[in-house]
Amino acid sequence: MQINDFKYEIIHEGTITSVPGVFSASCHCGIRRFKDDISVITIPGNTVCSAVFTKNKFAAAPVLVTKRQLEKNRNINAIIINSGIANACTGPEGVKNAEETISIASNHLGIDKANIIVSSTGRIGKQLPIDKIEKGISVCSNNLKSENGHLTARAILTIDKHPKEFALKFISEGKEIMLGGIAKGSVMVEPNMATTLSFIASNINIGEKLLDEMLFECVDDTFNCISTDGCQSTNDMIVVICNGVSGAEIKGRESAIYEKFKSALHMCLENLSKKVVEDGEGATKVIEINVKGAASKKEARDIGKKIANSILFKSAMYGEDVNWGRIAAAIGSADNGIEGGRVDIYLDNILIMGKGMAKDYDEDAAFALLKERHIRFYIDLNSGNDSSRILTNDITYEYIKINALYKKQK
């Protein structure tokens, strides 16, 4: 892949453990039935860790504990992730259990408690079974391998159907820089801060402040621009850990390697966040909503989100009907200063509404576009220079089945 005359090599079947020295292990310890439910990822050396977290007021215990860990220390060598129980709405006992998970991992891995963070995903309101977690971490700590990335990418999934993995490398001043990550998420996904779990590792050398800013900027354009159902989770976090062993160092924003690595991180986050949308529960379509001509980036994004979160729009996409009136109604319901009479709506290259008015268009051509799995809309507000792109999917019988009848199916 070539971006700005610069070459990145996307690694075939790349994952987080594609990064040299990064190991992982996952196993089934009994938090949920059948599937692997506990994972350990380790990255050696002096690292710098940056993370973004859910803004939900019911942020889960692992979010609170990991935040506190990172406030004290950015040198992180291990992440412990469990699936099946979210450890959210669990009060002081939940916090104690998250801390206890770190203590157990510290004993088994021989890593100082200060260098370990935790993450959870699953059902809200249940306490973690610490005895099972101890057993699981014990098994994992004896099985850490660079071959286990795919296994771990599967173990962190909940209702997702497909693992989400990505890795790339590039050469800068003769040094090989690698970046690899995994993610989970197919429900409770909304563009507001980190929206799923994602763990990314690299062997680049970068300072805290630069990595923080870079992660924030890249997440804002990727994970914060996807929406499957408008619901925001209590457990979301995106973590990037860099250990510098490649020898390549980013000294500042002006250094040549800065933009190269930022593009790489952006590509990784974009790839993983797109995979989350593609795996949206029960979804049959991936829909790109490009909003331009906005007075601000926020305005563009708010409007894109209004469309993406309109159940009527999502239903129409499932039914393969353009029904642009629902798009117009969604745009018009956003709280801002736009003028309806300036707005154009395109389905791909077909103008379906111009300056707020219905347009005659080739319905067969439109229908052919809507039959595709990937659908693109372009909205021009014609009132400014800012833009945003939101990725979303349709809503289907299957979504309702998964989210309504899960109990009856058990």
Place this chain on the structure above:
Amino acid sequence: MQINDFKYEIIHEGTITSVPGVFSASCHCGIRRFKDDISVITIPGNTVCSAVFTKNKFAAAPVLVTKRQLEKNRNINAIIINSGIANACTGPEGVKNAEETISIASNHLGIDKANIIVSSTGRIGKQLPIDKIEKGISVCSNNLKSENGHLTARAILTIDKHPKEFALKFISEGKEIMLGGIAKGSVMVEPNMATTLSFIASNINIGEKLLDEMLFECVDDTFNCISTDGCQSTNDMIVVICNGVSGAEIKGRESAIYEKFKSALHMCLENLSKKVVEDGEGATKVIEINVKGAASKKEARDIGKKIANSILFKSAMYGEDVNWGRIAAAIGSADNGIEGGRVDIYLDNILIMGKGMAKDYDEDAAFALLKERHIRFYIDLNSGNDSSRILTNDITYEYIKINALYKKQK
């Protein structure tokens, strides 16, 4: 019905034409297939008309034209309503057609153009067929009767299954005051200003300013507190017309009759708005979300709406599973200063989350409550004195079918 020691008589099978002198007619003129699609409602005398309208930036031509009519003159004697075409996103031609509808009605009814308003509901982006409308108005104008209220309540429906009608009377100082109304709406319903079409008539004597304030306050607690799918229409309006022929006059907020009539209007709007929720597309449940202990009414309503519009919550209600984690996640995602650790969630009288933490509760008792058609949640934020109540419904296969596969079914 007795409110504050004061008696209202709910009129059996009451409707808008239960109010003396109010006539209506409806017929099929061919805007849509099969069903009646044009209606005329007349109210004689010197009237005062108040209305609230959608805030959507793509407000339809009839909304723009009716707003303009009311800016010039509040004495309204006729409402023309068509179903099948929304006359939204139709540009200057749409406005001309709405004005033309008024001219045609003026000719046929012998009422000055200044005293007529228009309203439309249906598909966005199509122009009104003025020839058909002329034919329809001509038929209606020769058929205006006080018996036609039920017919008109049906003719204004689109995908709704049931007509929505209500009327009551009460005696004040020996004078009989009547109030009757009709409404439509079962989709694109969200609590933001007028959310459906509703037309209400009364024979009370009230001034413009008092009626405006009263309508605004009553709508804010009723139609603005329902949500079926979080989508806001381009065509919504609620219209109240009072002609004073009862002889009963409201001279000011301090007059004894003021509160009596305000309660009556509130009751009427509450009844009609509840019927909209009960008729929510494909819905199997009516869910009441009571939020108290909020720092402001807005905060209470925002949180109630976050829950009501959460597809995950709505799916869980359909599946008859309390899944309160989805309620907590929705509350926590609202943009305000609440503390998760203070929040209590009750399913009816069962405490399911206390101070932000999972509670042990009787799952059989909870399941029994969820099997009912009406479900009540009480959320206590424990941080203030304001409250709000939102009415919503579940999301079902049927909703997706109606809104996705309508084209394939034709």
